[in-house]
Amino acid sequence: MTPDNLEELRKAAEKATPGVWFSDSDRGDQFDAYAVYAENVGYPGNTASICDTHNAGAVTIEQEDGRPWDETGRRNMAFIALANPQTILAMIGEIERLRGALQNCLALVRLKYGNLDPDVNAVMSDATAALTEPKEG
Numbered sequence: 001m002t003p004d005n006l007e008e009l010r011k012a013a014e015k016a017t018p019g020v021w022f023s024d025s026d027r028g029d030q031f032d033a034y035a036v037y038a039e040n041v042g043y044p045g046n047t048a049s050i051c052d053t054h055n056a057g058a059v060t061i062e063q064e065d066g067r068p069w070d071e072t073g074r075r076n077m078a079f080i081a082l083a084n085p086q087t088i089l090a091m092i093g094e095i096e097r098l099r100g101a102l103q104n105c106l107a108l109v110r111l112k113y114g115n116l117d118p119d120v121n122a123v124m125s126d127a128t129a130a131l132t133e134p135k136e137g
Helices: 003-015 071-082 085-113 118-132
Strands: 021-027 032-039 047-052 061-064 067-070
Touching (some): 032 071
Antiparallel strands (some): 021 032, 032 047, 061 067
């Protein structure tokens, strides 16, 4: 992920609905679908729907106990609930922390061994480029 990707994710997470997110079933007209909710939105105790699978194109209707439900929607909503703003911001912070630690390690290796072995310089250059120009996606 590039620094621009991380910044884009950070901004989106900061603008998203705050609070604890969770997934649960949402009873539709023809079948039970799944939704993601956020707790304590606006005021304590208020639960708000973030998104649901009603009329989603990725729906897979299955039967359980004689009742239809959306398995694909359940899986997608569970993932979305786990990829909440708090989790995304924590992941970005960890990526940035690890990149900083790696840059410090590279600087120490270059300082101690860089003048001794040309192969070390080549490896260090590759590692530094990977940090400063990470792959997209």
